[in-house]
Amino acid sequence: MNYNMSKEVRVCPICKKKYSEHPALSRVDNKTEICSACGLAEAWSDYIKYYTKTNKRSI
Ligand SMILES: [Zn+2]
Numbered sequence: 102m103n104y105n106m107s108k109e110v111r112v113c114p115i116c117k118k119k120y121s122e123h124p125a126l127s128r129v130d131n132k133t134e135i136c137s138a139c140g141l142a143e144a145w146s147d148y149i150k151y152y153t154k155t156n157k158r159s160i
Contacts, residue, residue, distance in 0.1 A: 108121040109121060111124055111134060111136075113135050113136035113138075113139055114133060114135060115127075115135050115136075115139040116136065116138070116139055118136060120136040120137070122136070122137055123137070124136065124137070124140075125137050125139070125140020125141070125143075126140070127139075127140070127143060128143045128144070128147055129143070
C-alpha cells in the first residue's frame with residue numbers, strides 16, 4: 102500500500118511524467134516544480150535565447 106512513502110512522487114506539469122528525484126523550478130514562474138529533464142530543457146532554451154540575443158554570430 103504505502104510502500105513508496107519514503108519517496109515523494111510528483112507529476113511534472115510539462116511532460117506529465119511521474120518522478121521522484123529532486124524537482125527543478127520552472128523558469129516560467131519560478132515556483133512550479135518540474136522534473137529535472139524539463140528543468141534542463143528550460144535552462145537550455147533560456148540559454149539559447151540569451152545566447153542568440155547577445156551574440157549575433159551564427160551558431
Ligand atoms: Zn517533465
